[in-house]
Amino acid sequence: MKQFIKLLGVSILGGVFTLGSYKLIIDEDESFFERSPIEQESSSFIPVSNSNNIYGTNADFTEAAEKTVHSVVHVKNVAVFDKPSSVWEYYSRGGNTGKALQGAGSGVIISPDGHIITNNHVIDGAGEIEVTLNNNKTYVAKLIGTDTKADIALIKIDATELEYIPFGNSNNVKLGEWVLAVGNPFNLTSTVTAGIVSAKARDLNTNNASPQSFIQTDAAINPGNSGGALVNIAGELIGINTAITSQTGSYIGYGFAVPSNNARKIVEDIMEYGNVQQGILGIRGQDVNQFISKQSDLSTSQGVIVEDVDSGSGAAIAGIKQGDVIRQIDNIEIRKMSDLTGYLGSKRPKDVVKVKILRDGREKEVDVKLAKYETFAITAIGLEVTNTSKAELKEYNTSNGVKISRALKNDKQSQALIGIIITKINSQKVNSVEDVKGIINSNTSEEPISITFVNKEGKEQTYIWR
Numbered sequence: 001m002k003q004f005i006k007l008l009g010v011s012i013l014g015g016v017f018t019l020g021s022y023k024l025i026i027d028e029d030e031s032f033f034e035r036s037p038i039e040q041e042s043s044s045f046i047p048v049s050n051s052n053n054i055y056g057t058n059a060d061f062t063e064a065a066e067k068t069v070h071s072v073v074h075v076k077n078v079a080v081f082d083k084p085s086s087v088w089e090y091y092s093r094g095g096n097t098g099k100a101l102q103g104a105g106s107g108v109i110i111s112p113d114g115h116i117i118t119n120n121h122v123i124d125g126a127g128e129i130e131v132t133l134n135n136n137k138t139y140v141a142k143l144i145g146t147d148t149k150a151d152i153a154l155i156k157i158d159a160t161e162l163e164y165i166p167f168g169n170s171n172n173v174k175l176g177e178w179v180l181a182v183g184n185p186f187n188l189t190s191t192v193t194a195g196i197v198s199a200k201a202r203d204l205n206t207n208n209a210s211p212q213s214f215i216q217t218d219a220a221i222n223p224g225n226s227g228g229a230l231v232n233i234a235g236e237l238i239g240i241n242t243a244i245t246s247q248t249g250s251y252i253g254y255g256f257a258v259p260s261n262n263a264r265k266i267v268e269d270i271m272e273y274g275n276v277q278q279g280i281l282g283i284r285g286q287d288v289n290q291f292i293s294k295q296s297d298l299s300t301s302q303g304v305i306v307e308d309v310d311s312g313s314g315a316a317i318a319g320i321k322q323g324d325v326i327r328q329i330d331n332i333e334i335r336k337m338s339d340l341t342g343y344l345g346s347k348r349p350k351d352v353v354k355v356k357i358l359r360d361g362r363e364k365e366v367d368v369k370l371a372k373y374e375t376f377a378i379t380a381i382g383l384e385v386t387n388t389s390k391a392e393l394k395e396y397n398t399s400n401g402v403k404i405s406r407a408l409k410n411d412k413q414s415q416a417l418i419g420i421i422i423t424k425i426n427s428q429k430v431n432s433v434e435d436v437k438g439i440i441n442s443n444t445s446e447e448p449i450s451i452t453f454v455n456k457e458g459k460e461q462t463y464i465w466r
Contacts, residue, residue, distance in 0.1 A: 059178050059233060065192045067235030070134045070163045072182045072228055074189055075118050075141075075155075077103040080127035099128065106183035106228030107131065107155065108237060109164040110267070114139075114157040117267055118227030119242055120146045123153050131157050134190055145270035149406065150258055150345070151242055153227075154267045165229055168236030170259035171332060171343075173197055173215060181219040181241055181255065183228025195219030195255075202256060203338040204243065213342025214256035215239045221255030230257040239263070261346040269348070279349045279370030281320075282313020284389060287336045288325060296323065299361050302335040303327045306357075308391035314369040320357060327363070328356035344370070374433045375405055378440055380449050381465045382408040385422060387432055396421045397458030400431045417453075423460060424452035 079100045105122030109115070116131065123129050129141040139157035146153040177197045185191055199216035217230060221244050230239035239257030244250075269276045285304040286292075293301045303325040309316045320326075326334050330353050332343050347353065349372035356365045377384045384406040392403060401421040407414035422430060425439045426449060443449060448466040455461070 061178070061180055061192070061194055061233060064180055064231055064233045064235040065182070068165050068180070068182050068229055068231050068237075069190050069192060071109045071165045072134070072184070072190070073107045073109060073116060074132040074184045074187075075105050075107040075116075075122050075227060076101060076130040076132070077105075077123055077126040078128040078130055079125075102126065104184070104187060104224060105226040106224065106241070108227070108229045108240065109162050110167070110237070111164055112160065112162050114159040114162060115144075115267070115271075116141065116155050116157065117240060117263060118153050118155060119240065120148050120151045120153040122227045123155065129155055131155070132189070133162075145274060147266045147270070147276045148408075150262060150266055150276075152240065152258060152263055152266045154270050165231065165235070165237045167260050167264045168232055168234070168238045170215065170238045170261045171346075173200060173232070173238050173259075175200065178233050179217055179219055179238065180231050180233070181217065181221050181225060181228060182231060183221070183225035183241060185220075185222035185224040187224060191225075193220035198254075201336065201338040201342045203336075204245070204256065211338040211341045213259065213262070213338045213345065214242065215259055217255050217257065218253045219255060220251045222251045225255075236260075259342065259346075262342065265346045265348070277348045278373035279344060279347045279351055280313075280373045281344070281353075281355070281368055282310040282315040282371055283320060283326075284308040284391065285326070285337065285340075298325060298358070300325060300327070300358060303358065304334055304337050304340050308389050310371075310389050313371050315355075318355070318366040318368045320355070320366065320368070321359070323359070325358040326355060327358055329353050349373075376433045376436050376440070377408060378436065378449075379408065380440075381451060382414050383417060384408060385433060385436055388421060392421070396454050396456050398423055398454050400429050401454060402430055402433060402436055421454045422451055423454050424450075424462070426450050427452075 079102050103122065105119060107116040107118035110117050123143065129143060130138060131141045132138045139159060141155040141157045144154040144156055175197055179195060179197055181193045183191060195218040197215060198218050202214045202216045203211045204214065205212055215230065221241050225241050228241045229237055230241055232238050238260045240263045241255060241257045243256045245254040266276055283306050285306045288298065288301060288303045288305050290301050292305060306320060306322055306324045309320055309322060326340060328334055329343055334340050347370055349370055351370050352367050353370065354365055355368050356363055375384050375386045383404050385402040386405040388401055388403045393399060393401060398421060401423040404417050404420050404422065407418055424430060425436060426443065428439055430436050448464050450462055450464045452460050452462045
């Protein structure tokens, strides 16, 4: 027993000695495990993520494709003729009556009772509109209304219980988000392509026309996709595919879609009012850039700087002034004019929006009631006019007139007139769109129309359209 106790004591002393020695070694070499001064200094300058999250790229598009492919239709623009209109037509058709395909595109069913949204350029000039569903059933569609400016058209077929795509909120679309383009490129029905959102509020205008606001995507969009659906992976409609940028006319990675909020508002206006109700702030402005920021001593290099405010407009009543920089509307960031026009395109006259402005380095938020944007199309001369501001009249050295806001034709001569002031029609002075309407509506179709333009020197020139 004594021998056992002696052995136990020796074992305990040996253990204590071993642990003490180990602790001493660790304390002496602890600096070996510490980061070197260089490593510590580097980590403070180069942020490193230590997250163990693994982000996959294997997004599943099958559900979104299945939800939407049956709701996208093939739209055909058909010319209907009873007799040859020229010698060439007589010999080419042999004198027969019939139909001729002028073009084709896509459309999106947006209600179970047959309402379909497409591009205006797909159905423009059609004698008859043919719609073929994914099940190969063909219908003749009725044109309900169009917005040529946004290139949107609403048509309807006589059918019920159709599969349709619900509208999503395009304001919630994010850069890099997965999207699908569904359409009928090259007459290939039910085609689905995938990509991401490359940009938002993209403006393709190269002339003086109003800024556009497209969603840009790299999902493959080709001829025939026009009017088709751009959907998110939840199968919600976030855009109407409208255009591509390409030297060859085919896909090279740049596709553009009208945001769904704008498209939805347009078709709802057409259904309720018969035309598009456009709300405006009542300001003229331009994008803030580095030069303007420095010249105006601004604390920002983004936004829309106000150059002119229409008297009596919602902006004027709210106290917005020349030189203010618009930075936000209803929590939507405004970095450039296309952000502003894109958001306002989803609003109506009399809607109230919260506008955040920057003035003298301080932010201020005001409520602005939108006014109605008034235009009138003078179809006889292929031009659309709108009211002018005092600043625009001063720029052209004239006391009255209306401004040419859009050309109804794509020829260079008409496009070059955008922004020019019309002071007289049929020798009568015009001060507003209402004046123009009265003069044109009282003019018979056989009578010529004289239009007096003014240049920036205040010199007038008159032209006659017969």
